[in-house]
């Protein structure tokens with residue numbers, strides 16, 4: 001499988017014996033992950049077997065490997081492949097499978113998303129407590145009956161709250177996209193028990209749990225869900241909210257890496 005090849009390439013390229021953890025940095029999070037440790041090396045994602053260049057504006061497409069202040073080896077994936085790109089499921093979960101094949105035990109999945117609670121203004125960070133996978137698909141093939149009861153690790157959420165005690169929690173609803181939801185779909189997501197709407201993360205979480213990784217999910221609310229906000233959604237709004245939240249996101253990631 002190409003994730004084994006990608007993992008081998010990461011270990012040889014950066015001269016490391018394995019990864020301890022991986023972070024996937026989604027919309028709004030990329031710039032927050034600079035200077036989080038000693039850089040051991042970096043490369044463009046598409047130089048590694050099975051990876052594609054991210055298509056979303058604001059994703060640098062760089063893999064950086066660092067030694068964290070706690071002495072752990074971490075891979076920072078800046079950008080990801082989404083289901084809506086039409087490349088299929090395997091490229092979407094290649095990041096977490098590669099991280100697991102390289103020895104990682106933990107993955108931090110971050111994203112930018114829409115918020116369904118009016119009190120969560122753009123710039124709010126939310127711990128993902130659970131998800132609704134509305135993509136009607138799965139990265140798992142065959143009789144892989146993976147338990148998702150604690151898909152988003154209660155232990156890691158507690159650890160995040162040691163860094164930021166007031167972090168709220170919410171259920172992430174994964175729509176395939178790439179269009180944003182209609183107001184009716186946003187209502188549906190709310191009625192179904194959702195708190196956040198986005199286009200990533202749940203498939204990576206499923207693959208990560210299959211691979212035995214512990215998952216922390218962090219969402220940056222960059223806009224209110226369609227119909228909740230009086231103004232139309234735009235990707236520029238998303239980028240601006242990420243930019244404004246950068247110092248806070250950086251502090252959170254830095255505090256996490258001291259503890260992970």
Ligand code: 8IG
Nearest residue numbers: 112113114197198199222238
């Ligand atoms: I950033 O409002 C971002 N990503 N589905 N809905 C969905 N994805 C998003 C949104 C949103 N904002």
